[in-house]
Amino acid sequence: MGGGIAGHELAAAVSEAGGLGTIAIQPPEALAAEIKAARRVTGRPIAVNLLLPFARRGHWEAAARADVVVTFWGAPKRRAPGSWVHQCGSVKEAVAAQRAGADAVIAQGVEAGGHVRGTVPALELLEHVRRELPDGYPVLLAGGIATREDVADALEAGATAAVVGTRFLLSDESRAHPEYKRRLMEADETLLTELFGAGWPRAPHRVVANDATRRWLRRDPRGPAAARALNTAMGPLAARLPASIQGRMVASQHPGRPILSPQPPSDTTPEGLLESGPLYAGETVARIADVRGAADLTRDLAP
Numbered sequence: 001m002g003g004g005i006a007g008h009e010l011a012a013a014v015s016e017a018g019g020l021g022t023i024a025i026q027p028p029e030a031l032a033a034e035i036k037a038a039r040r041v042t043g044r045p046i047a048v049n050l051l052l053p054f055a056r057r058g059h060w061e062a063a064a065r066a067d068v069v070v071t072f073w074g075a076p077k078r079r080a081p082g083s084w085v086h087q088c089g090s091v092k093e094a095v096a097a098q099r100a101g102a103d104a105v106i107a108q109g110v111e112a113g114g115h116v117r118g119t120v121p122a123l124e125l126l127e128h129v130r131r132e133l134p135d136g137y138p139v140l141l142a143g144g145i146a147t148r149e150d151v152a153d154a155l156e157a158g159a160t161a162a163v164v165g166t167r168f169l170l171s172d173e174s175r176a177h178p179e180y181k182r183r184l185m186e187a188d189e190t191l192l193t194e195l196f197g198a199g200w201p202r203a204p205h206r207v208v209a210n211d212a213t214r215r216w217l218r219r220d221p222r223g224p225a226a227a228r229a230l231n232t233a234m235g236p237l238a239a240r241l242p243a244s245i246q247g248r249m250v251a252s253q254h255p256g257r258p259i260l261s262p263q264p265p266s267d268t269t270p271e272g273l274l275e276s277g278p279l280y281a282g283e284t285v286a287r288i289a290d291v292r293g294a295a296d297l298t299r300d301l302a303p
């Protein structure tokens with residue numbers, strides 16, 4: 001979980017309890033430091049997630065020190081030695097990843113939280129992906145999994161393992177802003193939008209409502225057409241701005257202006273993001289009403 005949410009505390013707790021914890025993309029030096037910090041807490045494998053539109057050489061160098069690299073959002077291509085998993089939203093993408101040498105794919109369903117590549121429910125995508133990939137090829141399932149029963153259903157349907165985001169967003173170790181966590185505990189509905197697309201355009205994401213979504217999604221769930229066009233025009237440039245300028249843009253963002261970045265409210269971001277930033281969450285948020293320790297959650301998820 002990017003946006004400063006999944007650091008070494010969460011990843012190490014998950015791995016130590018028997019899962020494979022994942023550290024999110026962040027600047028290369030910070031990523032290297034997070035991997036080191038995780039290694040101090042656990043001797044078990046650790047994964048790193050890289051978002052392809054933002055991954056530069058330094059990210060690949062840092063990520064090579066993890067046990068597994070998970071990539072998302074872009075043409076699958078092997079860029080680092082070691083175990084590589086690509087998260088996919090379609091059969092076509094899954095086949096391309098397998099052909100490009102991925103060791104496993106994640107089939108992401110449309111019910112997932114955060115950025116959503118899938119367009120059909122996870123179990124449906126799994127069935128189609130399984131049919132097109134060789135027998136025994138590992139296919140992990142993401143989207144809609146928050147309980148042991150969900151994991152059992154995924155495995156029963158042929159998934160090799162379950163990938164869980166939203167449930168761990170609501171963990172003690174997640175660096176999501178405490179008020180963001182509180183709102184998710186109360187939420188029972190999500191929206192699929194492109195509203196928070198400054199710097200990452202044409203990338204649907206699932207969120208819980210706040211002032212920004214109430215203000216801008218009345219006519220079109222994707223967001224105002226002019227803002228989407230501007231985000232698309234600015235896309236590649238915005239993603240390459242120095243971190244300090246991006247930080248200033250995030251700090252000055254306001255729910256009344258529809259140019260909104262993908263940065264969610266975390267422990268270290270301005271309070272204003274609770275209303276002007278994305279409150280990412282998957283559909284399982286309707287079934288989650290507590291914040292718990294990640295190790296406990298991991299043990300409870302195992303069937």
Ligand SMILES: Cc1cc2nc3c(=O)[nH]c(=O)nc-3n(C[C@H](O)[C@H](O)[C@H](O)COP(=O)(O)O)c2cc1C
Pocket residue numbers: 001002003005024025049050051071072087108111112113114115142143144145163164165166167169280281282283284
């Ligand atoms: C807050 C949040 C941030 C996310 N950030 C990323 C990310 O940076 N990279 C990525 O590959 N997937 C990201 N995802 C998507 C997850 O990999 C996964 O597909 C999703 O969480 C699964 O659905 P679930 O939320 O219903 O468990 C994110 C999900 C959430 C909830």
